[in-house]
Amino acid sequence: MTTKWQTGSFQLMKSMNRSLILNIIRQKEPISRAEIAKLTKLTPPTVSNLVKELLQTGIIIERTLGESSGGRKPTLLTLNGENFHVIGLDVGSKDIKVIITTLSCKLLKKKCFPIPESINNDKLLELIIDSIHSIKSSEEIDEKKIIGIGVAMHGIVDPEKGESVFAPNLNLHHIPIKAVLEKEFDMIVKVENDARTMSLGELWFGNGMSSESFVCINVGRGIGAGIVINGKLFHGNHSISGEIGHMMIDVNGPKCPCGNYGCLQTFSSGPAIAEGVKKLLRLGHSSLIEELAENNLDKINAELIYDAAKKGDQLCTTALQQAGYYLGIGLTNLIHLINPAQIIIGGGVSNAHEFVIEGVRKTVSQKALTESAKNTEIIISKFGADATVIGAVALILVELFSSKSAA
């Protein structure tokens, strides 16, 4: 145990209480000092002192008086969210999504920039910088209010260095995002894997608020997992945790681009579903999708399959259900290993959730070993395709609201 031991100190004590109060305000705003004291079990003076400091930093403000229930009217406190803005990016395989929000994640502006076919590290970094400049200088935005930039990136990310180690869908290696952005914009920059930002977004603004141990599954071109344990994002030793897409569930199964056999990704990812449908069509099966794709197999992708399924096509419905079945196998393995209270499914597939999720739930309840495992709550992210970029914003909020930060 070569731990960096945490010693009990005055600073720690104060910093714990400050972040405690700040987080209570964030979650329960508007709220009075007295209410905070009651909820946190801190004494009123302690709350008053720390609130005074927080007011000075400007991160919270006093609002109008609230309604009394038989006594002095409470002075309500809220985050001064409007005065602090955060930029979030989602660097996907086809485009870069940029948003700017308040501290409460109220969307102020959203833009999208396509990534050209042929790209290299420098061009991508340039594109990222341009996209940030573009949203920063929008008319409605006061640039001085921006406090940080969070970046979500698919593939393997080293969040400490702030580097994209490998982005398979762009086929790029070692992109020093954090270093470059910090130099360009001179503010906090955080970089994280997309599945992990997704779960952070859920933790701060989504379904995760009711639970503190859950897993987010990001199903799209790949399949990634973001693991939250005790209200904290779990990274693992070298930040490669959550690579559920390459969980081998059929060692004698089909070959995966990664070189192994029977990876979950070869069954349940968007491209895998499309490939399966194409194969059936080539074998002579017929489906509504042929019409939708104008009889061009190359035009078939997961979205089109979803459209066809929605229109009642049996072949496509079955394909999606089967993807759900295999995803359920993978999730059962995950449940048996880390036993989360909740699993939240998001990413591209969440559009087609009505067809997929039943298969997932059914498989888990069939294959899991114990009652509690069978009953693991499996839900769909309510943020849909934006889950990742919202998580990117949350990356910065963690910095701001966490214990160490002095606001």
Next chain:
Amino acid sequence: MTTKWQTGSFQLMKSMNRSLILNIIRQKEPISRAEIAKLTKLTPPTVSNLVKELLQTGIIIERTLGESSGGRKPTLLTLNGENFHVIGLDVGSKDIKVIITTLSCKLLKKKCFPIPESINNDKLLELIIDSIHSIKSSEEIDEKKIIGIGVAMHGIVDPEKGESVFAPNLNLHHIPIKAVLEKEFDMIVKVENDARTMSLGELWFGNGMSSESFVCINVGRGIGAGIVINGKLFHGNHSISGEIGHMMIDVNGPKCPCGNYGCLQTFSSGPAIAEGVKKLLRLGHSSLIEELAENNLDKINAELIYDAAKKGDQLCTTALQQAGYYLGIGLTNLIHLINPAQIIIGGGVSNAHEFVIEGVRKTVSQKALTESAKNTEIIISKFGADATVIGAVALILVELFSSKSAA
């Protein structure tokens, strides 16, 4: 986040520092106050005050003076381990192992009691009680010094209730171990799953001391995992984490007693290895093991296979290597999910590690996706078959040395 928020308070501060000092003494004994202050970055008076309290409780004592390096000789402090004893039990499928040790896990006495073929909850509890009485009243033992009983149990355990929920190898359900033992012996009783106690033992006394995020794999009749994250045992939401034995790695593979197909356990557990060998023999393959088993297939078990392999038998060697291969698949999946710094393999199979572990390592380095994953350290527990029962002792030490406890 419905967390029980921890407020910063004087008690917390002091309790953190006390446990910090206690743990430093445990790990570095003998050690002087000045040295503690240097290591912990606490100030000398803080250390002196807390050491005074700890001396009063009797848990530590002042030893002879140490060597000076040019100044006043330091007063060395050590745990008063000899004055506090802990009982550890390992309730396996065939027998109950009981040990009694000092706080430093120095073995004082060890006993073993066979579990009869037909058993029920009451009989098992009686047997457990008798075994504890037996070791308690040994001549060498001063009963007054015993402070707690730790119990390791295979299968699904609810550590909060202190109950064995399901013990597959004994086919027993809902055994209220903690309640019964606390009533009988009136001291701290902790009950935990065997793989998890194993990893706790490694954390406190074994290989885990150099790392704070690792996984212990207990391979025997079943396969279980104990996960340690940031120096803490990980339980998951309903304490069923670590059920790696039923990770499905071949969905179209052989049926497992659990009802699913292709569980890791059907490839790499002791019984599975034996079954595989028997099958080959029935098909007419020949092996040295026929001689060792006196041509009685029923006598073939994992241990005998290991003996044969050690004598150079090819069939048995291959069988063990193949078990290692599949275990490697399971561990690769685990590495991709939770990315531990280290994997420690123990349990029955650790006897045959020379044949198994190479297969495991080779598979992981072939199948893992990144360099760091490939290089995950995979080692054998140095405690061998005793790893579990040592962990049972550690269960009590956690209580004693953890932050909340006032010793």
Next chain:
DNA sequence: GGTTTTTGTTTATAATTAAATTTAATTAAG
């Protein structure tokens, strides 16, 4: 209008850590 309730502040106190000082013991240098 008086009483009660609620909110928030002030004042004083207690529990700690933090810093500076003192005492003691030992070694090394002169």
Next chain:
DNA sequence: CTTAATTAAATTTAATTATAAACAAAAACC
């Protein structure tokens, strides 16, 4: 052999912070 320097431990004093209790102000209720 003496003295200075060094290290260890204990003690004193100061600073920091939470806590407790008292208090003031405002509103609601009777």
